[in-house]
Amino acid sequence: MTYPIKGEHLHKHYKKQVVLDDVSLTLHEGEIYGLIGPSGAGKTTLVKILLGLEKADSGTVQLFEQPPTLHAFRSLGYMAQSDALYNELSAYQNLEFFASVQGLRGKEKKERILEAAKHVNLENALKKNVAQFSGGMRRRLSLAAALVHEPRLYLLDEPTVGLDPLIRRNIWTLFQYLKGKGASMIVTTHVMDEVARCDRVGLLSEGHIIAEGSPEALIQEFNVSSVEDIFLLKEGAHL
Amino acid sequence: MMNLFAMARRIIRQIVRDKRTLALLIIAPLIILTLVWYIFGAKTSEPNLAIINYESSDLVPAFKKADYERMTPLQARRALADNKIDAYVDLKHPVAVHLEGSDPSRNGLAISKIQKSMQAVQRIGIRKMKNQFQEMIKNQQQAIRNQQQIIRQMTGALKHYSPSALSGIQLNSPGKAQQVKIAPSSGEKTHLNVTYLHGSDELNTFDSFGPAMVGIFVFLFIFMIGGVSFLRERTTGTLDRLMASPIKNYQIIWGYMIGFGLFVILQSFILTCFIVYVLHIYNVGNLFNVLVIVFILSFSALSLSILMSTAAKNELQMFQFIPLVIVPQVFLSGLFPIETLPGWVQTIGSLMPVHYSTDALRNIMIRGTGFSGWWLDGLVLLVFSLVFITINIFALRASRPLAS
Structure with a gap:
């Protein structure tokens, strides 16, 4: 079994605040890993460190079992918490730019753009200016930009935030489809009904992974009715 | 790439x-x-100027009517206070300038304009001086002529009464009396001849x-x-x-x-x-x-x-x-x-x-x-x-x- 992402003993602090305290995370090939935790728990920092966009104080990160290289980024789809789109451009031009940067050319690029747009139901809005997009459309376009080059590995930071339930369900169907094609992904979320759709989840709280495993196993292990309750249990609340 | x-x-x-x-x-x-x-x-605007106490002054020609308004001292002081003129020139005490003074750039304009007029004032002074000199010289020449007249009469008398004394005097005299000529004055030409290495006066x-x-x-x-x-x-x-x-x-x-x-x-x-x-x-x-x-x-x-x-x-x-x-x-x-x-x-x-x-x-x-x-x-x-x-x-x- 290979590991698309492996982070070991990661520490990170900003000024006096400790954000990550000895966090280790291994993503298995072909799984959806849900990183859950309250806001401020360090999810985004962890994702950025795994990507190599931020340097950990100590610890190691491996992408595809190697230290991160530019070449590895070709097989990686990243979606940040912000939409990260160019407002002046049309949806098509946005996708076209990110596809070009990922090395797609000519006819292949065009096909991939249309496919990615179809995945997020934006194929009819491609000519529109992104500035006229609603929040949900922007989120979906941002996701399309992350998957336009068909990466093997996805790091998605809150991909469904601000989307209505129907679209959210469609997007999770898309994740399952991508997984079926062999992709692995780390998804951060704090929506608990999404947790059940993950193969494995890691609970991040105050810089520690307090529990990790499949949702069912966790519920059994801690004897709680939902994964959410584990946070409360750890806080010392009596259920 | x-x-x-x-x-x-x-x-x-x-x-x-x-x-x-x-x-x-x-x-x-x-x-x-x-x-x-x-x-x-923009072309810099002309300063507004005035002169006072000009009636008895012979410097008036230097202050052209187009450039200097004629005013009474009272009018001028009021105009200055109302910021209608930038300066006035008092010709009674030649030449006193009173500036409005609140805007350095307008002060400069007024001063440079008045200085141009001062060149004319100087020319008037020079011409006046020349005329005085000519007058003086003319008077002296007249006096010399009168003396010569007297000398001629005395010579006539001497010739008549003592010819030998006369020839002694003529031997010692310093030749012919010289006519004094006045060279035309070149002091009136005061314009500068300006050339530019770069640019021009239109810059x-x-x-x-x-x-x-x-x-x-x-x-x-x-x-x-x-x-x-x-x-x-x-x-x-x-x-x-x-x-x-x-x-x-x-x-x-x-x-x-x-x-x-x-x-x-x-x-x-x-x-x-x-x-x-x-x-x-x-x-x-x-x-x-x-x-x-x-x-x-x-x-x-x-x-x-x-x-x-x-x-x-x-x-x-x-x-x-x-x-x-x-x-x-x-x-x-x-x-x-x-x-x-x-x-x-x-x-x-x-x-x-x-x-x-x-x-x-x-x-x-x-x-x-x-x-x-x-x-x-x-x-x-x-x-x-x-x-x-x-x-x-x-x-x-x-x-x-x-x-x-």
């Missing part, structure tokens, strides 16, 4: 689709330069300020637009997305340079043609040389703005750099002489890109020098750009610390 062009193409598309930015980049400098042209290029303030102004406004607008546009890349998260892609740091920075470069060429071309052909700024140099300098300057502005955006967290912080980066350039650009300033201020001045563009543009436009006159300034500007670009590429590494 393809990434570089993808980057450049995206920036070109962004600017073309953002009409506001396009207008700010291309039209705004034209409007502002036109304004500046009206302000500095107005805008012509000498123009080259500095072009530099300042090109720099300002490129700095704002380039800086904000790169800053947005950070704040919207698109830079993170790029950092998580295989694009290389130098491709991002040079992509910006090329993408903006196209508009910079367009802007430089329009701006240069505008000031030369529409505003008719004084230009004896080659238009192409002007274009090259404006273009190189824009590049240094763009690369500096990207560098500054690294240190800014949002648009407001970006604009906070304007007083720090742009305003000193205005004052140290060569608009005002800096030779007399303290050494450290001059050192700051020599770190300002606009300083070099002004120097080069003045050499080209006013002195008409070719490549030999501006290559050094152009080179310094290029070095500025290359240094900024290199720092930018290294600064981007901080955004992607692991993979480089």
